[in-house]
Amino acid sequence: MTTTTAVFDPGAEATRATDAILRDTLHGTHRGVVVDSPPGAGKSTLVVRAALELADAGRPLMVIAQTNAQVDDLVLRLAEKRPGLPVGRLHSSDPDPYDKALDDLPNVRKSAKAGDLAGLDVVISTAAKWAHVKGVEPWGHAIVDEAYQMRSDALLAVAGLFERALFVGDPGQLDPFAIVGSEQWAGLSYDPSASAVTTLLAHNPQLPQHRLPVSWRLPASAAPLVSAAFYPYTPFRSGTDHDDRRLDFAIPSDGSGPDRVIDEAAESGWGLLELPARHTPRTDPEAVGALAQVVRRLLDRGGAATSERSPDPTPLTADRIAVGTAHRDQAAAVRSALSELGADDVTVDTANRLQGREYDVTVVLHPLSGRPDATAFHLETGRLCVLASRHRHACIVISRAGVPALLDDHPSTEPVQLGVPLKFPDGWEANHAVLSHLAEHRVPWQP
């Protein structure tokens, strides 16, 4: 960096972006506003703030999120920020439809019927539940959270419920998918399997689009890589600098592979533990075993994370660590391996389920490790992006050697569909970008 460039002030940049978004949302003339948010850029904070400002302006607001966990999280955040705000939680009629913590909030009314919640300042539910709401007066305003993970047909089902909306989401994460073929509609502006934002913008190209420029989650070691690999045309920065975060371990390395990769990751933010090349079943027992040992050592070595959040280091406990895999059976195999090592409390999930979550350290089983081929599923840009952008301090990847060669053997071969905008970067390129960065932090496996 040269001294002549203006100093980048992440706080000021983020505030400027947020102000512009709120101005368009509250006073703009367009029916919709789209906000692209890279990982950890304060999307939830923005949603909460927009909700409060709309409520203050006396505009009835509905909030559409994609999962029940996201809805409950938003309700809790709103109540924390403004305990007196009357909030409605619309839920399904299944048993245990919402987080029990909501029962302690006096101003949150919960119901399975939208009619019971009429008149409240903010009503929050999932897209699936909103789709069943019929015959009510439309809301003046809506906030659609995780709009890039919402399918176009889900938006079609709820769009009649609001006049105007703020769409917030991360374009780099996993696209929504359909469990049956939908090629027949590829290229149509309203392809029901496309993302809600794709359809919205295809029909309303004049809508204002904003971007949050700063990731508060990703450390300075990760933001440049994630930005360059997954958001090449919409770069972002980290909100913190290299000196702001540190990961220390009380117990020194014993020289084994897991300990060395932990030290490498603590030092540089990235670590690649590489097992010898081999074709394996999806639940590669050696890789799963190595992964479990890394997690065990992370817990045993008395880790402490120092960050801008507090002056004192916080201990690296099981709830601050997550393991990410591509497939559910891999997650199950990792869970049982961890349970044998007595580390049951660590979150283990697939990329789909880790979306939107945040941890200090993540340990990732590389989606292409041990595979004989690279399918579109494994190459999907969003999958790798989710796995590589959940951490505040360090990310450790476990993989078989030979993935770059595998990639070279399997260039993307998806048929080109007329009328479908090409997505950049493609997964093949993004995978190579991440791998070549990880190669600098490679530690060969030795038990």
Added chain:
Amino acid sequence: MSLITTLARLEAVDTGRAQPLATVRHRHLSERPLVFVPLTTAGEAGAPLGALVGTDRDAPRLLVVPQPRDRDLRFAFLAELAGVVLPYIDACGEDVEAAERTETDPETGKRVKVEVELCADAPQLIVPSRAGIEFVRLLGRSMRFRRTAEQDPETPHPAPPHVPLLGRWLTHYGERARVPGSALLLALTDVVSRHWATGQSSLEDQHLGALLAWIDPPENESGAEAALRAELRRDAKGQLLCPPAGPATDPAFDNKLLAPAIERYDRARTALAAAEDGLQADDRLGELTAAEREIRELVDSRTRPTWDAVWHGLDLLRTLPEGTHAADRWTRDRWSFTGHRDRVLAGEPPQPRRDDAVTAANKLATREREQARLEAQEALDDPLVMAGRRLAGEAFAGEVTDIVMAYSESKRPSPRPLVTIRTDDRPHLAERAKVYRSLGGKPQAAEFVEYVEGEADGADIDTGGRSIVLRIVDKMGRGKEPESGSVPEKGDLVCFTLFEHEQRGGAKLPDPEDTPWTHGGPPGEATHPPADPVTEEDVL
């Protein structure tokens, strides 16, 4: 590909014979299906070369287009095809039974039962391979917007009567074939490879001859050898002994046999047109007829082996008893058929070129629901399919070793018995996961409580066996004590699945005329963009 399919394929490679993937037949097969073996012309999309079609395996009807680029001959072919297919469809359309359907009353807006007709059986169309289904769609698309002279006396190139109607039916069948588990239009290779695993790739399974060779090889020959022979062996003239199932033809056939024959036909036709008197015309007509017969024989020689193979495949499939739920799905197919019959009778216009936003979303939702339903039903119908789900950790089976009666904590306590099941399966059970078993055809739900491991439960840890405690939560009646038979007893063998057995209906989407602004608003009047201008290449 699931683990059990991979294992079956490995076993097929090892033994040289296809291995079963199912113990029952998961698709309904009609008593009298209409088999359609089409061929298309290389390099001319949508130009049929000929077809064998019919319901009688010993007497197929051969239809041939001697000059595929001649539009009049193509129309004649389509008219002939309509002459075979439409009577078959009409016959089913006339035999109806009374049924009930829930509809929204337009005046009160309430859901009411109305009595409607349901066709007692539906016509079933069988093509050899997946490419055949695409061809059916293509034919449907090329025909349904044609106008007959009767519909529009002004139209410059009127289609023969019935051709547009055939196009609408083929379009409906092609569209229905996209619904998982439907059986109105089946590709035989798909159905057969659903029931048997061969030792070749699923791409190679698209070759009907090779696929059948794996399942039913000649005596003293392994399936692998027979499949290789079916795929590659050529006669002295360089022609494949087992021609591809089409609609595309083998290039060696196109170049060496078909092209010269069509050229002779063209020459004979030109000569006939140039005949100067009746006598000469008679002679030349004879030559033309001979040239046409030659092409007919060529097409027959390429379609007949496939025709026989299709019926052979149907025979193989009929050796399996039909799965219980396949009949349910066939009833849905009958509803689909009846619905389209009613639309045709009501004089509705042909299916639009493209779906509007609401129709597309509805179709996708239906297909996703049918896919989930199909996967659940196949597992419930077939222990071998269920074994695959168990192996994948999506179900588990075992013996009930203990029952403890318990009750819910509410004012009126309901029974919530705790059932312990010993199993060797390793299901991926999350905390409080819901599981289901089939109880008299209806799903009964239970909740995962905990694993019990150790010597106390008698499970053998070495084999991975352990016990699972479940809490049964429904289908036990309204009383304080569960109804008899609604709770498993000690020693019962039970099978629980992690997936639901029945699918909930999705939310109702807005009507097309209420399409919201996010999706471009209501579709409006159908507009037909002007056709491309006719170029020199369009005219022969």
